[in-house]
Amino acid sequence: MAEPARVTTLAEAVASLVHDGDVVALEGFTHLIPFAAGHEIIRQGRRDLTLVRMTPDLVYDQLIGAGCAAKLVFSWGGNPGVGSLHRFRDAVEHNWPRPLELEEHSHAGMANRYVAGASGLPFAILRGYSGTDLPERTPNIKPVTCPFTGEVLAAVPALQPDVTIIHAQRADADGNVQMWGITGVQKEAVLAARRSLVTVEEIVDALTPVPGQVVLPTWAVTAIAVVPGGAHPSYAQGYSERDNDYYVAWDAISRDREAFDRWLQEQLLAPVGGAG
Amino acid sequence: MSASVQPPTLAQEWSADEMMTIAAARQLHAGDTCFVGIGLPSTAANLARATHAQGLVLIYESGCIGAKPTRLPLSIGDGVLADTADAVVSVPEVFNYWLQPGRIDIGFLGAAQLDRFANINTTVIGDTYDRPRVRLPGAGGAPEIAASCGEVVVIVRQTKRTFVETLDFVTSVGFGTGAGDRERLGLRGSGPRMVITDLGILQPDPQTCELTLTHLHPGKAVDDVREATGWPLAVSASLSTTEPPTDHELATLRSLEATKSGTDS
Known part of the structure; x- marks a missing residue:
């Protein structure tokens, strides 16, 4: 059944596609990490998720610290080029804010x-x-x-997430998705999942071919949301640079439970005006 | 002895980390294909390309094959790697088509703990896996890099906390329990050729595979290395001194380091 992807808002997509207790994969190998979608999952207060991701990165450090995850399936959990993921470590070493079951691979x-x-x-x-x-x-x-x-x-x-979320450079008006640069394991992660959400920098009339591109046909994707800068502090090749300073600054924020909680309340939850 | 002004000692002219990185870079040659981990291995591999080994093929686990970065990447997924690569492939492809069949000559790895047979721990520190004292990042690409590359070079700062009698967790296999163990485990590459530290160079004994100190960096003594090793250290009968850094090596390394926008490890 070749049903096209529906274009929607990030909030609606997360509300309809990500449920408490789901197996959720946010993929993107350093490049194109779907941070905005991760933040929306935190805002909507999802709980008991099994988070799947090769390199948990800051996005899962944030979800783990916010108490969204019951389990982590992963292969390398560090802050690339900086050091530890301290919220991940606090969960494993001290069960804070809740115990985190691990399933660890290469x-x-x-x-x-x-x-x-x-x-x-x-x-x-x-x-x-x-x-x-x-x-x-x-x-x-x-x-x-x-x-x-x-x-x-x-x-x-086999990994078969309930939902896979990725960020891509762009989609066309029909919902075909195009990404390039380091494309990691995103194609496989989308095709392995029951449902999928792609956040994109922009929707264009037609996709111009780019060397090394990966194209996901519209009917292989459940939903698309336009989220410019949705990979920040990761990057979208051709659109933005990796915010290395953010990765360095995260070390101090994440080391301290109070500093993290302040970040969560003031930087993540407050700006959208959502009540608790 | 006269009490006149001392000439600067060799050790003051460069840092121990610089000597380690330069010694590691010298192990890589034009025409080699090298699977590069981030951090010290990436710095050394890029130094090799910028000095004596311009034809060195750098492969990063993000799928960048033949990357030619002009500045040091902060992560294995830095955009400069994709921009300059001969090919950018998916992550399943880099492991399945390129690493697994043995197409890559040298794997270049770091370590949090290392034992006398150059087995590596990057998973947990402490007695229990479920509640470790320190939770480390984990395996990443290392177990299969250590298994399938033609040979492995390890670069790691040497301390008693790092060079331990028994690993808390075996993440990646060097020589396992000793001679013949790699064959028994079905590991196809020949294993670690060299462990390069900030104090010297250790190489596996041809018979026992136990790491043996073969080179001291200038200004270092055997006792310095013994004190930084958590097992009775074997020392080669033909122990020699590492060639000091050349001006060109040092200047190139420093200009590369200056291109890095963040901090390392």
Whole structure:
């Protein structure tokens, strides 16, 4: 059924597509991270989410600190080029603001889980994890024997998020989505999900081809919301630069529970005028 | 001894970190393909490209193959990497088509903890996984980089907290429990060739695979390294001194560092 993506507002899209208890993937590998959508999830007070993302980055540090997450499925949880994600660490080390269950993989494992999800297969195979302590801690990593060669490989189950959210440079009037630059695992994450939301910098009449582009046909996407700067402090190649100072400044804000709470109340919740 | 003005010692002319980065850069050669982690490995790899190894092919896990950044990237997904790359591929592709089949010569990794067989922990510090003393970022690309690259170079500052008898968690495998273990585990690459620190260089013993001190950086003593190592350190019979940084290496490194807009680690 080739139903086109519907164009809507960010608030309406999050309200209708993201529910308490959902498995939610916000993807974007350093580039095109859908921060505005993450912030809207916090504003709408979603709870008990299973957050899926290769590199949790600041966006999940914020969601975890705000108490939205019950579980995190990930492969690298740091502040790139800066250091720790302190809200993530506080949740794991001190159960604050609530306990956070972890499911931990390598990048190769996570990428292949999305590929299996996009492919409609139950699991993916890779040559990985051998000799590490990860399989002992992550029950979702199992050995599998190749029926042709007898080689023992790693199997990881498909990821099928209830909803995947990404940010892209632009869409056309029909809702076809175009992104370029570092496109990470976004195509796989959208195709693996039951529902999807793409925030875009702009909607244009027609998509001009760009080298290295990834295009998602409109009928592969559930909803599109126009959110200029929606990747900030990450970036959208051709539209904005990564705000490295924000990543550095986040270290001090996130280290301290009170400073984080102040940020949450004053920077995130207050500007839209939402009551609590 | 006369009490006249002391000439500057070698150690005052450059920092230990600079010596470490320069020693690491020297291990990379034009024509090598190198899978680069962010931080110290990225600085060293870009220094190599800017000095003796202009044909070095840099591959970042964000999917940037053949990146030629003119400034130091702050993250593995910096726009300058995509802008200058020969090809930008998806993350599944970089791991499945490029790393996994053994197309990449050298994996360049950092570590939070390292043991005598160059196994690496970047996951947790403390006795329990569920409630660690320090929760570290985790695996990222490292387990498969350590497994599948032709060989691995590790760059890490050496302290007793880092160089430990027993890892709290094995995130990436060096030589496992010793000689023959990589083969037993089915790891295809040959494993760590060298661990480069701010004090010297350690290399695996050809028979036992245990890390052995083979080079001291200028101004450092064997006791400095022993004191920074959490196990009885093996020292090579042919221990030598690292060539000091050349003016060109130092000037190039400093001008590269000056291009970085944020802080590292």
